[in-house]
Amino acid sequence: MGGIIFLIIVVLVILVSCIKIVPQAHVFVIERLGTFKTEWATGPHFLLPFMDRVAKKVSLKERVVDFKPQQVITKDNVTMQIDTVVFFQVTDAKKYTYGVENPMMAIENFTATTLRNIIGEMELDSTLTSRDTINTKITAILDDETDRWGIKVIRVELKNILPPREIQESMEKQMKAERERREKILQAEGEKKSQVLVAEAEKESKILRAEADKRAEILKAEAEKEAMILRADAVKEQKILEAQGEAEAIALVQQALAESLEKLNQANPNEAVLRLKAMEAFAKAADGKATKIIIPSEIQGIAGLTAGIKTISND
Numbered sequence: 001m002g003g004i005i006f007l008i009i010v011v012l013v014i015l016v017s018c019i020k021i022v023p024q025a026h027v028f029v030i031e032r033l034g035t036f037k038t039e040w041a042t043g044p045h046f047l048l049p050f051m052d053r054v055a056k057k058v059s060l061k062e063r064v065v066d067f068k069p070q071q072v073i074t075k076d077n078v079t080m081q082i083d084t085v086v087f088f089q090v091t092d093a094k095k096y097t098y099g100v101e102n103p104m105m106a107i108e109n110f111t112a113t114t115l116r117n118i119i120g121e122m123e124l125d126s127t128l129t130s131r132d133t134i135n136t137k138i139t140a141i142l143d144d145e146t147d148r149w150g151i152k153v154i155r156v157e158l159k160n161i162l163p164p165r166e167i168q169e170s171m172e173k174q175m176k177a178e179r180e181r182r183e184k185i186l187q188a189e190g191e192k193k194s195q196v197l198v199a200e201a202e203k204e205s206k207i208l209r210a211e212a213d214k215r216a217e218i219l220k221a222e223a224e225k226e227a228m229i230l231r232a233d234a235v236k237e238q239k240i241l242e243a244q245g246e247a248e249a250i251a252l253v254q255q256a257l258a259e260s261l262e263k264l265n266q267a268n269p270n271e272a273v274l275r276l277k278a279m280e281a282f283a284k285a286a287d288g289k290a291t292k293i294i295i296p297s298e299i300q301g302i303a304g305l306t307a308g309i310k311t312i313s314n315d
Helices: 002-017 093-098 103-119 124-129 131-149 165-267 271-285 297-314
Strands: 019-022 026-032 035-040 043-046 052-059 062-066 070-073 079-090 151-162
Touching: 002 019, 019 026, 026 093, 035 093, 052 093, 062 103, 070 103, 079 103, 079 131, 093 131, 103 131, 103 151, 131 151
Parallel strands: none
Antiparallel strands: 019 043, 026 035, 026 052, 062 079, 070 079, 079 151
16 A cells, blocks of 8 residues: 555656746746757646656846956957957757757857958058957858857857057057147137137227227218207297397387377477477487598578577577
8 A cells, every 4th residue: 555655756756846937037948868859938738648748948038247358369469369259149049959069168169260361451540440340240240150059149249359468559659649749739829819810809998999989980971960050040040030129129110110100190290399309310310430421401490490499599
């Protein structure tokens, strides 16, 4: 009885051990009696006891491998060390399992030989400035060659490029000289721009001053012109007002004379009164302002009459 129970337990253990669960992004390569049988994708599977076995568990995730530095020689015979980083992914688990014995070693050696071939066709300066070109070439060559191993090379990056120490020192001196040259050029350009700006500022200042003087002269001339016009208008208005005043005065005098004559006529004056008025007019005419006086005959008679009147009054 105990032997049967033990046998049952052993069978259960074997059956349980034959249940396999493939995790996500993995593939199991199954062999039956030493021959490739199938590939198991993600999920649970049952392995036939004593006949099937898991030959290889392959990850389909993208992998990153950092290879150690490799010595390469440039076209101008400069030896330097370059280390690379390879990004790849398994696309065919069967080819990856049976295509090459050690895939990582194969990729590393193939990367090293490809890198030597590419760098050997380039000079040192172009090698240091053409990383993208080198990366693209290596990626294309590796991807084409590793396809038969079920590997997809996504990209290859040059991590470090280390030339010899004496070349590094020479490059540092060259870079220092280049930086000093650029600094001097920038200083010269700065001084040149400064002088140009100062000259332009002086030019604009002179132009502005000239325009200001010109506008000031124009404004001064316009002000003088307006002042002269205003003075002329004032003189003109003054003369007009004086003429109007004189005309009004003459009109008033003439009106007064006319009214006095009219009243005189209405009073019907006698000859003595008329002679008296003539004497008053003669007195006004002879007020000393005239150089010549023409005395009418009537005035002479009146003068004799006046003398007679004076004599009678004295008596």
